[in-house]
Every structure is written in C-alpha cells, then in structure tokens.
Amino acid sequence: MKKVWIYLENGTFLEANSFGADNTVVGEIVFNTSLSGYQEIMSDPSYAGQFVTFTMPEIGNVGTNEQDMESAGAHAKGMIVRKYQPRYSNFRAEESLDSFLVKHNVMGICNIDTRYLTKMLRAEGSMMMIASSEISDKDELKKILESSPRIEDINYIEQVSTKKVYKHTSGTYSSTEFKYNEAPQTEVKIAVIDFGVKRNILNELVGAGIGVEVIPNDFIAEDLIQAYKEKSIDGVFLSNGPGDPLVLKKEQEQIKKLITAKIPMFGICLGHQLLSISHGYDTFKLKFGHHGGNHPVKNEKSGFIEITAQNHNYNVPDNIVEIADITHTNLFDNTIEGLKYKDSPIFSVQHHPEASPGPKESAYIFSEFVTLMKENR
Structure with a gap:
C-alpha cells in the first residue's frame, strides 16, 4: 500500500x-x-x-x-x-x-x-x-x-441531482430472496425532487403503493402546482442530499410556493431541513452531526422508541414548534427528528426510515404519506 x-x-x-x-x-x-x-x-x-x-x-x-x-x-x-x-x-x-x-x-x-x-x-x-x-x-x-x-460554501446538489426526469418502478428489496419485490398497485402519484435521493427511498415509496417520478433540483413550482390541480400528482416528496441547506436559495423559493399552494409534502433529512427554512426557520449546524445506524428516536404520538439510521450535520431549531408539532425526538441529544406542520398537509423526518444501512423500524412513515395524500384529494 x-x-x-x-x-x-x-x-x-x-x-x-x-x-x-x-x-x-x-x-x-x-x-x-x-x-x-x-x-x-x-x-x-x-x-x-x-x-x-x-x-x-x-x-x-x-x-x-x-x-x-x-x-x-x-x-x-x-x-x-x-x-x-x-x-x-x-x-x-x-x-x-x-x-x-x-x-x-x-x-x-x-x-x-x-x-x-x-x-x-x-x-x-x-x-x-x-x-x-x-x-x-x-x-x-x-x-x-x-x-x-x-x-x-459548495452547492453539491448541482453535482448529485438528476439532470433529467425519470420514473422509478422498483419495489422494496427482499433480504431473504435477494431481489427487488414486485411493485404493488399504485394508489397515488408523486413528484420526487432529487437533491441526492437514495435508491432505497425510491424503493420504499414504490413499495408503499406510490407512483414515483423523479425530477431535478431546478424544478419549477408552478409546474407542480398545475400538475396537482390537474390531479396528475397527489403530492411532492423532498429528498435527502448533501451540504448546508442554507446555500439552496433557489430551491427554498420554489418550496415556499408549494407550501402556499398547500400541496401534500413529505421530506426526509435535507428535505426536512428545507421545509423548515422555507417556513422561515433557519437550520443550525450540529457539533459533529448524527451518522450511524443506532440512534434511538422517540415517536411522540405512540411513545415507542425506534432505532434509526441517521446522516446529517444540520438540524431544525426548537422554536419551530410555533408552526409545527414535534412527532419524533432524538434521545441522544433531544434534537427534533420529526415535524407535522399545523396548518398544512406537510410532514417531515430528520432520520432515514428507508435505512440502507440500518434498522427499518421507521419504514411505516412511507405509508403515512400515502394516507396523507388520500385525505387531501
């Protein structure tokens, strides 16, 4: 060597x-x-x-x-x-x-x-x-x-986001048969905004019965709003991704328009942070971040403790409780892990319910997104 x-x-x-x-x-x-x-x-x-x-x-x-x-x-x-x-x-x-x-x-x-x-x-x-x-x-x-x-200081989203629109149709991966499961019948359709989306997030969305179309980070909010009005999509998913969310000014402006239009939305990790910023609550950087597959998170609704996969250096501020209810809390440092916005059909989590690697105790969250979209049709 x-x-x-x-x-x-x-x-x-x-x-x-x-x-x-x-x-x-x-x-x-x-x-x-x-x-x-x-x-x-x-x-x-x-x-x-x-x-x-x-x-x-x-x-x-x-x-x-x-x-x-x-x-x-x-x-x-x-x-x-x-x-x-x-x-x-x-x-x-x-x-x-x-x-x-x-x-x-x-x-x-x-x-x-x-x-x-x-x-x-x-x-x-x-x-x-x-x-x-x-x-x-x-x-x-x-x-x-x-x-x-x-x-x-670097916008890594420009490097990792897709350059063209595509459909994802593979379902969740079977660890017993070592192959991707057949996708279930589609119940709802969404646009996935790709800030660096993981393949297994797309698999879990499809596995929950969602038709998935992935679009680049330079999306136009008006196009998605029109698609929602025409019922060609039922919601929008904001993906994970690298870097400091405060750098993504163009994306924040477009997300603000989606919030105003009250389109059902779900965000994971960077998507969770961008929703906070777009609501007017800036994120802050953690000392050394959360990276691993063994982080205990409390589900504030059920009271259950979920062991989760995590990968982030930034977090949303505590005063966001002015406009959102805390759904999940990190038990290592009591930082916010999940939010449900009070006046909008929007929720988000900081941890990774799709795992890969890590435990899948939070995978039920993808089904909750389906329920949210059906309720807001």
Missing part, C-alpha cells in the same frame, strides 16, 4: 496507508457508527464532500456489488478505516472495495487509529481536512487546505 498524509484544520498531521484511488483531496471529516453497509454509505449522495471515518474496525470483508448501490456512483471524498480487508468473502460480492473505490475515483485510508479520530471529532466537532498520496509536506498540505472552499 502507498503512504498517505493527512492534515486536519486543527493542526493534526498524520501518516497512514491508502487504498482505492491515488489523489489529493479536500473534504469535511465525520464519523459513522454503523456496523455494516459501507458500500451503501459510500454511494449515498448525502456524503458528497465528506471523508467518512468508520468506527467499525474491519472494513472490506464482504466486498461490493451492484445491488447494494444507493446511487449511480460513490460520492464521498474518501473513507477512513482502522483495517482494510482486501480478501473479501460473500456470495453476493462482485468486486473488492479497493477496486470499487478506484472505479469511482474515491480515496481509501487505512492503518490509522480511527478511535483517536472519532474522539477528536466528538470533542472538537466536524472539521475540514486534506489527504494526499502525492504530497507529504505538512506546510504544503496546510496551504492547500486553507485556500480551499469549505463544505458549507
């Missing part, structure tokens, strides 16, 4: 080994506590612009395969692992993680103390970093990092 040199904006300088693509890359470093699903994480568009530090020490054991892709490519800047395992063993595997990263031009970093990095991020918060398999000089790396834009 080649050597790789890492410089973090707090002045930490480290040396490790690299696998995957050779490169010099700048991004934000975060940590993820999921025990499995490294391919789904790396192919999740929400991780665009970030280095993902895995707390699970052994990575690469099961290789990679096309079925586990959450999008068409790998979007994270890089992955940081304690030990990379080049010899994979799984009957579904098609190639190694190393070759997967090379194919998608993503850097892998290994033979590094990920516990040390995680504790640092927990104490100091997420930060920018640079990693290079080409440059070993600390001062040069520091200079490049300081002259590079920060993640909150």
Whole structure:
C-alpha cells in the first residue's frame, strides 16, 4: 500500500496507508457508527464532500456489488478505516472495495487509529481536512487546505441531482430472496425532487403503493402546482442530499410556493431541513452531526422508541414548534427528528426510515404519506 498524509484544520498531521484511488483531496471529516453497509454509505449522495471515518474496525470483508448501490456512483471524498480487508468473502460480492473505490475515483485510508479520530471529532466537532498520496509536506498540505472552499460554501446538489426526469418502478428489496419485490398497485402519484435521493427511498415509496417520478433540483413550482390541480400528482416528496441547506436559495423559493399552494409534502433529512427554512426557520449546524445506524428516536404520538439510521450535520431549531408539532425526538441529544406542520398537509423526518444501512423500524412513515395524500384529494 502507498503512504498517505493527512492534515486536519486543527493542526493534526498524520501518516497512514491508502487504498482505492491515488489523489489529493479536500473534504469535511465525520464519523459513522454503523456496523455494516459501507458500500451503501459510500454511494449515498448525502456524503458528497465528506471523508467518512468508520468506527467499525474491519472494513472490506464482504466486498461490493451492484445491488447494494444507493446511487449511480460513490460520492464521498474518501473513507477512513482502522483495517482494510482486501480478501473479501460473500456470495453476493462482485468486486473488492479497493477496486470499487478506484472505479469511482474515491480515496481509501487505512492503518490509522480511527478511535483517536472519532474522539477528536466528538470533542472538537466536524472539521475540514486534506489527504494526499502525492504530497507529504505538512506546510504544503496546510496551504492547500486553507485556500480551499469549505463544505458549507459548495452547492453539491448541482453535482448529485438528476439532470433529467425519470420514473422509478422498483419495489422494496427482499433480504431473504435477494431481489427487488414486485411493485404493488399504485394508489397515488408523486413528484420526487432529487437533491441526492437514495435508491432505497425510491424503493420504499414504490413499495408503499406510490407512483414515483423523479425530477431535478431546478424544478419549477408552478409546474407542480398545475400538475396537482390537474390531479396528475397527489403530492411532492423532498429528498435527502448533501451540504448546508442554507446555500439552496433557489430551491427554498420554489418550496415556499408549494407550501402556499398547500400541496401534500413529505421530506426526509435535507428535505426536512428545507421545509423548515422555507417556513422561515433557519437550520443550525450540529457539533459533529448524527451518522450511524443506532440512534434511538422517540415517536411522540405512540411513545415507542425506534432505532434509526441517521446522516446529517444540520438540524431544525426548537422554536419551530410555533408552526409545527414535534412527532419524533432524538434521545441522544433531544434534537427534533420529526415535524407535522399545523396548518398544512406537510410532514417531515430528520432520520432515514428507508435505512440502507440500518434498522427499518421507521419504514411505516412511507405509508403515512400515502394516507396523507388520500385525505387531501
């Protein structure tokens, strides 16, 4: 393995080994506590612009395969692992993680103390970093990092959103038969606004009986309002995605028009945040974010505790209770995880009910969207 040199904006300088693509890359470093699903994480568009530090020490054991892709490519800047395992063993595997990263031009970093990095991020918060398999000089790396834009200055949505409209027809994935289930009969139809949507979100929407058409982030609200009036759609879904939601000014203006038109809407993660901003309540950045598959969330209506998959650095403010009821609460830090707006057929969640990876205890939320749209026909 080649050597790789890492410089973090707090002045930490480290040396490790690299696998995957050779490169010099700048991004934000975060940590993820999921025990499995490294391919789904790396192919999740929400991780665009970030280095993902895995707390699970052994990575690469099961290789990679096309079925586990959450999008068409790998979007994270890089992955940081304690030990990379080049010899994979799984009957579904098609190639190694190393070759997967090379194919998608993503850097892998290994033979590094990920516990040390995680504790640092927990104490100091997420930060920018640079990693290079080409440059070993600390001062040069520091200079490049300081002259590079920060993640909150970049509109990654323009990179990850679809460029053309398409229909998604695959249903949910069967873990017992290892294939996609046949889609049920369509009960309602929606437009999915793609800010970096995961494949399994689309699968879950179809699996709930929803006809899905995916549209780019540069959508025109008036077109959707007209489609809703003509009953060619029953609602709008706002997807997950990467980066700071406050950057997305054009999208916010269009969402405000959809809110005024009282179209039934459902948002996940970035979509949840954009709904808050579009209602006049700006988001804030968490210290180190929520990334993993083991976050307990309380359903405020049922009182049940759901273990959820999470991936976000930003959160909605507490004073949004002026216009919305809290439906879900994060039990790690009591931040808001779900909202139902009081005067509109709109709701949203911060966590990922589709999982991939992670538990699926919140998957019922997709059926709630169907119910909402039927009630507002």
